[in-house]
Amino acid sequence: MAHGIENGQRRYGNFINGVWRDAVQGEVLTLKNPSDGSDLALIARGTAADIDLAVDAARAALSGLWGKMTATERGRILHKISEAVLREIDLLTVLEARDVGKPLTQARADVVALARYLEFYGASADKVHGNTLPYQNGFTVLSVYEPHGVTGHIIPWNYPMQILGRSLGAALAMGNAAVVKPAEEACLTILEFARIAHEAGLPTGALNVVTGLGAEAGAALSSHPQINHISFTGSLRTGEAVQAAAAKNAVPVTLELGGKSPQIVFADADIERALPFLVNAGIQNAGQTCSASSRILVQREVYEQVIAAMSERYHALKVGAAEADLSLGPVVSTRQKAIIEDYLKLAKQDGLLVAAQGEIVPDAPKNGAYVRPTLLRDVPPQHRLAQEEIFGPVQVIMPFDTEEEAVALANSTPYGLVCGVWTKDGARQLRMAHAVHAGQVFINNYGAGGGIELPFGGVKRSGHGREKGFEALYGFASLKTISVYHG
Ligand code: NAD
Secondary structure, three states, X not given: OOOEEEOOEEEEOEEEOOEEEOOOOOOEEEEEOOOOOOEEEXXXXXXXXXXXXXXXXXXXXXXXXXXXXXXXXXXXXXXXXXXXXXXXXXXXXXXXXXXXXXXXXXXXXXXXXXXXXXHHHHHHHHHOOOEEEOOXXXXXXXXEEEEOOEEEEXXXXXXXXXXXXXXXXHHHHOOOEEEXXXXXXXOHHHHHHHHHHHHOOOOOOOEEEOOOOHHHHHHHHHOOOOOOEEEEEOOHHHHHHHHHHHXXXXXXXXXXXXXXXXXXXXOOOOHHHHHHHHHHHHHHHHHOOOOOOOEEEEEHHHHHHHHHHHHHHHHOOEEOOHHHOOOEOOOOOHHHHHHHHHHHHHHHHOOOEXXXXXXXXXXXXXXXOOOOOEEEEOOOOOOHHHHOOOOOXXXXXXXXOOHHHHHHHHOOOOEEOEEEEEOOOHHHHHHHHHXXXXXXXXXXXXXXXXXXXXXXXXXXXXXEOOEOOOHHHHHOEEEEEEEEEOO
């Protein structure tokens, strides 16, 4: 049985060419609920053979109904899918909460964001146009945007719906046909989305989903010779492997990787306004956010004041089951919990000071992957905890004296994804915005998550290419120049 209830447990197949199919090799993987360690569902363990089928289905869609649609028709379908997603918000919310461990409020916000991406890209589909270019007499030269063809989308587990929305929405708007490989830790909402999109009228083969392990299905997708573009969101190490595999086929790649994003607080800042952003941007989704603000840099005059105020907020943080809808749920898996706890052990071993921690509530289920949110103070800038992406609810805070020092600290990691700057000094706001290495800079605010309209992506080891916003549409298109000689 490819899809349905088996022995009381939900089983999902791969979604290929509009139908559910067992993995070609017949194997399955068990998804766990990180809130209590129970089995959540069975998914197909797709391999290269399943990726082949999905790529063939996508290729056929390009020469079939999907490929023949106008941009306006594609946009209308995206709008219909957006509305259908909102109709199924309750189901998607609960599934994302159980699968990823997100508190229900956050999971619900992710469904709304998915619908909004589809609305935004649905409305954008027929707004992308080329140019006529001045050239020699007797010629008319045009530039036109065409879809790449078959796009591969490799998605991580931390925001399955949001990351699907931003990359698939733009790809479909431009007329590509997609093969999606979600993460093996959390993929149920992406599988349900495939059904919802199909029921809402997305032509067969325009979206195919193959689940499975990164080293199997993911590697097969990134090295597939018939893929024309890869959008990868995930870790630096895997991103390097994906780019190397795609390079063998000369396929363009967008890499959305990790971060160690700072928020920089100057002494003249509105600290009351900054506070919720300083804490929430670090602990949201239990810190498993690429744009998490895991470093807080504070001018020495207000350093102790900010630590005291952040600590107060930390003491109020409650961690428990996703469906209890507290400040934090569990992290995605016991494996991820072990990684974070190793960092906390290292911090202890090296004598780093804990400024404050939140609490795991007493009735949190026994086998859940819970981690106490932790604020570490006076962390030396070159320490591993100040340099590496922990991907858990751990923030480091450190002081600086001058603007130059703040810039040097902000730029001192291998990453460059997001930066927040808190100051009332207008000239300094702009100097800082230019000086920091980041794909997005927020002045007196912080939050890439909600900014569907805002282009997003990294510099340095945070990756390259931009998703989100109108800009993303160009990334999912290939520019063709047409030169006509007419005398
Ligand atoms: P990961 O790199 O382990 O996995 C991401 C995806 O890649 C999964 O679908 C996985 O199955 C697949 N994969 C694994 N090995 C592969 C291989 N050899 N070939 C092809 N695909 C393979 O990352 P993760 O742990 O799932 O996600 C966390 C990371 O993602 C963090 O570093 C985080 O910062 C990053 N992230 C970045 C953004 C962004 O927009 N910049 C957003 C979310 C997460």
